[in-house]
Amino acid sequence: MLSLNEIHKTFYPNTPDERLALVDVNQKLEAGDFVTIIGSNGAGKSTLLNTLAGSIIPDEGEVSIDGRDVTRLPEQKRAAYIGRVFQDPMAGTAPGMTIEENMVISLGRTKRRSLFRGVSKQLRERFREHLATLEIGLEDRLNTKVGLLSGGERQALSLLMATFTEPKILLLDEHTAALDPSKQELILRLTRELVEKHSLTTVMVTHQMEQAIEFGNRLWMMDEGKIIFEANDDEKDELTVPDLLQNFENIRGKRMASDRALLSK
Numbered sequence: 001m002l003s004l005n006e007i008h009k010t011f012y013p014n015t016p017d018e019r020l021a022l023v024d025v026n027q028k029l030e031a032g033d034f035v036t037i038i039g040s041n042g043a044g045k046s047t048l049l050n051t052l053a054g055s056i057i058p059d060e061g062e063v064s065i066d067g068r069d070v071t072r073l074p075e076q077k078r079a080a081y082i083g084r085v086f087q088d089p090m091a092g093t094a095p096g097m098t099i100e101e102n103m104v105i106s107l108g109r110t111k112r113r114s115l116f117r118g119v120s121k122q123l124r125e126r127f128r129e130h131l132a133t134l135e136i137g138l139e140d141r142l143n144t145k146v147g148l149l150s151g152g153e154r155q156a157l158s159l160l161m162a163t164f165t166e167p168k169i170l171l172l173d174e175h176t177a178a179l180d181p182s183k184q185e186l187i188l189r190l191t192r193e194l195v196e197k198h199s200l201t202t203v204m205v206t207h208q209m210e211q212a213i214e215f216g217n218r219l220w221m222m223d224e225g226k227i228i229f230e231a232n233d234d235e236k237d238e239l240t241v242p243d244l245l246q247n248f249e250n251i252r253g254k255r256m257a258s259d260r261a262l263l264s265k
């Protein structure tokens, strides 16, 4: 359903600041696959996610979703296929608008719907039902401005907004990294529930290796723009954090340099 063919991306080519961000990335995901991505500092993880989202256009190669070449489809047009949750809880929602208005906007991303047409009783009920599944009481706060919510509540709402429209692909960009441990747990529980409920094809970047092992059926390890190691299904289930670190050393002949990964191990 998602294929990445010979993707290359270099920032500032042919200058002293040249950075190889993606080098010959070839991968395919089947519908319902959940891949976690780990790697060293500057390995290209964010660039890969941005390439999927359409905020970065690769220099070479092709991204296709369900057989459609979307390589050059701009981010706004690709939004109908893609749900995304960022590291910063402030990034996925509009603080000056209410929960209900934010949900209308996320619906509008996928269906042609005007914010100004008003919200029918039926739609409001649907929003309420979705919010109730989060089990944090947001269903009773439809008219609360999102800027008043806590970081965890806001990230839960971002996650709901990114998933209830049933995108083809869900991108999670270290989406628990800025939260304290109890809120991380909440967001991870909701991630699991929402991905299962909507059978979403999911790509999750994380610095926490245990999270990368625990979640999903596939794992990609990146370094210097390349996917240097992958593990699928049973093979992935058997992985441990020391295995991952050892694999990195065996393949690259050096230790994985990831400040955050090592700190959060």
Ligand SMILES: Nc1ncnc2c1ncn2[C@@H]1O[C@H](COP(=O)(O)OP(=O)(O)OP(=O)(O)O)[C@@H](O)[C@H]1O
Pocket (backbone or CB within 6 Å): 011, 012, 019, 020, 021, 039, 040, 041, 042, 043, 044, 045, 046, 047, 048
């Ligand atoms: N907008 C940009 N302009 C110039 N260079 C960039 C840009 N974005 C990324 N890079 C460079 O591309 C390489 C890959 O960066 P990227 O942010 O994708 O890595 P990452 O794996 O997400 O890193 P980290 O885990 O440290 O956040 C790095 O060398 C980085 O400095």
